[in-house]
Amino acid sequence: xxxxEEVLLPEAAWKASAAAQDPSVLxxxxxAAAVGRSPAIVAGRIRYKKxxxxxxxxxxxxxxxxRQFPEFIAVAG
Numbered sequence: 001x002x003x004x005e006e007v008l009l010p011e012a013a014w015k016a017s018a019a020a021q022d023p024s025v026l027x028x029x030x031x032a033a034a035v036g037r038s039p040a041i042v043a044g045r046i047r048y049k050k051x052x053x054x055x056x057x058x059x060x061x062x063x064x065x066x067r068q069f070p071e072f073i074a075v076a077g
Contacts, residue, residue, distance in 0.1 A: 005045070008037065008041050008045075009031075009035060009037060009041055009042060009045050010035065013031065013034065013035050014031075014045065017030070017031040017034070018030070018031075019031040019042055019046065020046075020049075023043075023046045023050070023055060023056065025039075025056070025059070028042045028043055028046070028056065028059060039059045040059055040060045040061060042059075043055070043056035043059035043060050044060055047060070
């Protein structure tokens with residue numbers, strides 16, 4: 001897990017970024033651009049580190065996978 005974290009978003013870049021302290025959309029976007037990753041990767045790190053999975057939901061595609069399988073929504077819903 002730690003190796004995957006480092007590959008996706010290097011710790012040095014994370015610690016040096018404003019997003020680590022202030023998880024605004026602008027800071028998330030800036031860090032993502034700086035490391036060449038999707039904003040969803042940065043948003044996921046923030047959600048994990050803060051233990052708050054309600055943060056930045058619009059950046060991580062919350063519910064996007066479920067919408068790809070409409071035939072199962074009726075069964076589960």
